[in-house]
Amino acid sequence: MATGLITDETADRIVTTCRTAVGDSLRSVTYFTRDDYEQLYLRTDLERDADLTSFIGHEWRGFKxxxxxYEGSELGDYNYTIRVFDNGFLIRVTTDREGVFATTDGLTMKDFEEVATSLQSFLGERVE
Structure with missing residues (x-):
């Protein structure tokens, strides 16, 4: 599904990172910046009808x-967001330049932590 925002290798690595952490529970993966996005993965049993432009706008503003x-609060630094819906979950991991959100079926907190930690590590090492 890559369209040129990131390399095919980077897209594959992001999807592999998510699939490794959550397996068949993974529904979709979308890479985004403030200005653009690329859906990297969509499970075959799902419809390609989500309004990703609205999702991205909300997720970027939500991150900022x-x-x-919470900057400077006793809670510490912001790490990632989990959103809970009737039919699944969304996890958003974002840096100041880019982010990834993945949608999943039901997961445990340990699963969310694993995918978030893996994505944070990946995004933190990127210099693209």
């Missing part, structure tokens, strides 16, 4: 708002 709102 959350990061600013």
């Amino acid at each position: 708002t959350t990061q600013t709102a």
Whole structure:
């Protein structure tokens, strides 16, 4: 599904990172920046009808708002966001330049922590 925002190798690595952490529970993976996005993976049993432009706008603003709102609090630095829906979950991992959100079926907190830690590590080492 790559369209040129990131290399095919980077896209494959992000999807592999998510699939390794959550297996068949993975529904979709989307890489995004403030200005653009690329859906990297969509499970075959799902419809390609989500309004990703709205999702990306919300997730980017949500990251910036959350990061600013809790800056300097006793909770420590912001790490990632989990959103819970009737039909699944969304986990968002973001840096100041880029982010990834993955949607999943039901997972445990340990599963979320594993995918978040893996994505944070990957995004932290990128210089692309």
